[in-house]
Structure formats: structure tokens, C-alpha cells
């Protein structure tokens with residue numbers, strides 16, 4: 058790469074020197090001189106010929122450069138889409154690209170070729186061609202139709218992407234914080250995320266889960282990976298705890314800002330499991346990845362989360378193996394209102410819940426109650 062830039066730099070420097078040299082000789086030509094032998098026309102002819110050829114050569118080099126850079130950087134383009142809408146947005150991206158490239162090559166080829174072909178020649182007079190309605194209509198209507206076609210097809214895909222998620226979508230909450238992603242699942246019992254309140258956030262309850270809402274009893278969290286099922290719509294509920302972050306899942310073509318105080322969302326349907334992607338790429342180490350694309354502070358670069366796409370059975374099995382937040386942090390049973398305690402209790406580890414039952418008995422009936430219960 059450095060070599061190419063070096064060569065280009067030398068080429069441009071040589072060209073600059075040559076152009077400057079030409080300018081000098083041109084100036085000599087138009088300056089009044091003592092002898093009448095110098096011919097102005099000859100200099101102008103030379104300069105115009107040089108510029109004409111230079112235009113032509115420049116365009117040929119540019120075309121080679123454009124094609125070369127496209128092929129060279131191909132592997133750095135976005136990876137193949139692994140979601141339903143991703144394939145559609147990619148399709149329209151490449152259609153737009155094709156149309157733009159055709160326009161680019163036609164217009165610029167003509168521009169540089171005409172600069173070369175119609176360079177100044179002695180005795181050639183330019184045609185005065187002030188107006189042509191037919192031409193005006195053609196070059197307005199054709200691009201307008203093409204652009205409208207692109208805009209409307211893009212708009213259709215965009216409204217599908219931004220529409221409400223299907224009712225059966227798997228709901229997953231993802232929250233950005235300096236510096237990492239945290240994930241919350243609605244649990245296996247109700248598939249409903251419990252309410253949250255930022256005022257309840259503390260070192261353990263990072264989500265600010267509101268345990269006064271019974272939907273939150275079976276919610277579980279993760280800060281190491283996100284699991285989702287293949288072939289099923291997944292609704293990401295996105296939020297940020299401190300500053301702006303942005304959820305980016307390149308393979309899924311998912312990208313949405315995470316804004317403090319303003320929940321956002323994005324739903325998508327994965328089409329490929331992690332295992333399928335690994336087999337296809339021949340790379341057993343491969344993983345889908347969630348990254349942050351909003352520079353959010355010193356360790357922004359480290360805001361990554363592994364995304365595991367698996368078949369529904371494996372996904373459901375994984376979900377059942379996860380322990381609810383309440384089970385991991387039994388102390389939080391105190392935050393549950395009295396009328397819901399019995400319901401919440403079944404999520405606690407066995408020994409914790411018996412202890413609590415005993416403690417409550419003691420609190421209500423005194424020592425005698427417990428003794429009676431033990432008899």
C-alpha cells in the first residue's frame with residue numbers, strides 16, 4: 058500500500074512539474090517579445106494537445122484505480138448477511154451501486170473524452186447550441202424515474218424493517234453502559250420483560266429491574282453473550298445506562314443507537330446459526346458479534362458481545378438453564394411487595410426460601426409459631 062501511494066505521489070509531482078513548465082512556456086509565448094519570430098499559436102497548440110492527452114490518460118488511470126480498489130478491498134466489505142431483511146437491504150444496496158457506477162462511468166468517460174477530442178485546434182469553431190427541449194426532457198425524466206424507483210423500493214424495505222415486530226417475536230433487552238453490553242431476557246415463564254426504573258439501579262441490579270412487577274421475577278440477565286433462535290423474529294429492546302452507544306450486529310445488518318432515557322428497538326430474523334456460519338466459513342472459531350458503533354469513551358473499542366444463534370430447541374434449553382435475577386440475588390426478595398412475595402418465593406433457591414418462610418413465621422407468630430410448626 059505504501060509503495061502504491063509513493064508511486065502515485067511521484068507521478069503527481071512529475072505531472073505538477075510538467076504542468077508548471079508548460080505554464081512557463083505559455084507565459085513566454087503570450088508575453089510581448091523583442092523578436093517577432095516567436096509564434097503564439099504554436100505554444101497554445103502544444104499546451105492544448107498536452108492537456109487533451111493528459112485528460113484522457115488521467116481517466117484511463119482512474120478507471121483502472123477504481124476497478125482495482127473495488128476488487129482489492131472486496132473482502133473488507135460487510136460480511137454476507139445472515140438475516141432476512143439484511144439480504145433485502147444488501148440487494149438494494151448493490152442495485153443502487155450498479156446504477157450509480159453505470160452513471161459514473163458513462164458521464165466521466167464522456168467528460169474526459171470530450172475534453173480530449175474537442176481540445177483547441179486552429180481553425181475549429183465551437184458550435185453554438187443554446188437549448189434543446191427534447192434533450193432536457195430526456196436527461197431529467199430518465200434519472201427521475203430511476204431515482205424514484207430506487208427510493209420507493211428502498212422505502213418499502215425500510216418500513217418493513219422499522220415496523221412493529223410480529224407478536225410472537227422473541228424479546229431481548231440490550232443495554233449499553235461504559236463499557237459493555239448487558240442483556241436481559243423475559244424468562245421462561247411469561248415471556249414478558251418486567252418493568253425497570255433507572256432509580257433502582259445499583260451495583261447488583263444493573264438494569265434497575267423493578268421487583269414490584271411480577272413479570273420481572275423470572276427475568277434473567279447476561280453480560281457475556283446473547284443467545285437467539287434461528288428463523289424466528291427477534292425484537293431487541295435497546296437502551297443505554299450512561300451515554301450514547303449504538304448496537305451494531307454486522308452480520309444481521311442491525312444498527313441502532315442506544316440513547317439514555319429514550320428506548321429504541323430493532324427487530325430482525327436470523328437465517329443462519331453460528332454452527333452453520335462456522336461450517337460455511339470453515340472457521341470453527343467464528344462467532345457473530347455485537348459491537349458498539351458510537352464512540353462512547355476510553356474503552357469503546359472493547360464493547361463487544363458474543364452473539365450465539367442456535368436452533369429453537371437448543372435456545373429454549375439454554376433459556377431454561379439460566380437462573381433468574383432473583384434466584385442469583387435472593388436478598389432482593391426484600392424489594393418484592395408483600396402481596397407478591399409468595400409468587401416470588403418459588404424463584405429462590407430452595408434453602409433460601411425455607412429460611413425465609415421460617416423467618417416470616419417467626420416474625421408473625423413469634424418463637425412459639427416456629428416451634429409449633431416444627432412439631
Ligand SMILES: [Cu+2]
Nearest residue numbers: 302349353360
Ligand atoms: Cu459504546
